Amino acid sequence: MASAFWHVAQRHAGKDHGAPPILPVFVVSAALLLHRATVDKIHGMNFDSGFLKAVVERPDLLAGLQRRVEAHADTALKALQVGVASGLLIREGGEGFPRFRAMSGADLPLAIRDLEPPVSHVLGAAKRLGTWFAMDGFEAAQRQLNIEF
Numbered sequence: 001m002a003s004a005f006w007h008v009a010q011r012h013a014g015k016d017h018g019a020p021p022i023l024p025v026f027v028v029s030a031a032l033l034l035h036r037a038t039v040d041k042i043h044g045m046n047f048d049s050g051f052l053k054a055v056v057e058r059p060d061l062l063a064g065l066q067r068r069v070e071a072h073a074d075t076a077l078k079a080l081q082v083g084v085a086s087g088l089l090i091r092e093g094g095e096g097f098p099r100f101r102a103m104s105g106a107d108l109p110l111a112i113r114d115l116e117p118p119v120s121h122v123l124g125a126a127k128r129l130g131t132w133f134a135m136d137g138f139e140a141a142q143r144q145l146n147i148e149f
Contacts, residue, residue, distance in 0.1 A: 001079035003108055004033055004126035006088045010102035011130030020092060020101035023080075024149045025133045028141070030076035031068035032129060033122050037061060043124035047131045051144040066147050 008029050012021040032038045038061050042054060055062060080100060083089035088108075092099045107113065114120060133141055142149060 001030060001033070001075060002083035002086065002088055003112055003114075004122055005029065005076075005079055005083050005100070006102050006108060007123055007126035008130035008133070009089060009100050011127045012134040013101060015131050015134035019134075020099040021130065021133055022097040022099050022138060024097060025129075025138055026080055026100065027073050027076045027149070028069055028145070028147065029126065029129050029133075030072040030079065031065060033125055034072055034075065035061075035068060036118075039118070039121050039125045042128050043121040045128060047128055048135075049128075050132050050136055051141050052136075055144055062146055065145060069147055069149070 005026055008026065009020055012025065013019060032042070037058075041058050041061060045054060080089065080091075083100070084091050088103055090101045090103065092101055114123070136144065
């Protein structure tokens with residue numbers, strides 16, 4: 001999950017003028033990335049599609065999403081800890097929620113890159129989530145996904 005979060009952070013910063021994503025982005029991303037049907041839908045979508053298109057095409061993906069967000073919050077926090085401890089992510093403080101920046105580079109180190117399904121599908125979905133959260137903003141994504149944080 002830490003490597004998927006690297007992709008979320010890297011794509012988010014690339015699309016949002018260098019701004020790293022806030023903590024809730026990773027908690028919601030974990031709930032989406034740890035759900036096979038969601039990954040199966042998202043990993044093949046265009047980067048400019050966005051959450052709204054995914055939800056319109058597959059409204060069933062919202063079923064149980066709030067419960068999954070709550071259930072996977074601990075997993076997300078642990079993955080962020082692993083990401084920071086391993087140097088994949090850098091935690092940034094400031095006002096509000098902490099932010100997590102991807103280490104520099106165009107891709108993950110070769111030793112931890114996994115290009116085989118199903119992991120490659122999760123990483124592909126993570127790239128799209130990072131882009132979509134940056135395009136839409138977290139508040140808009142919350143409304144489109146019908147979740148509270």
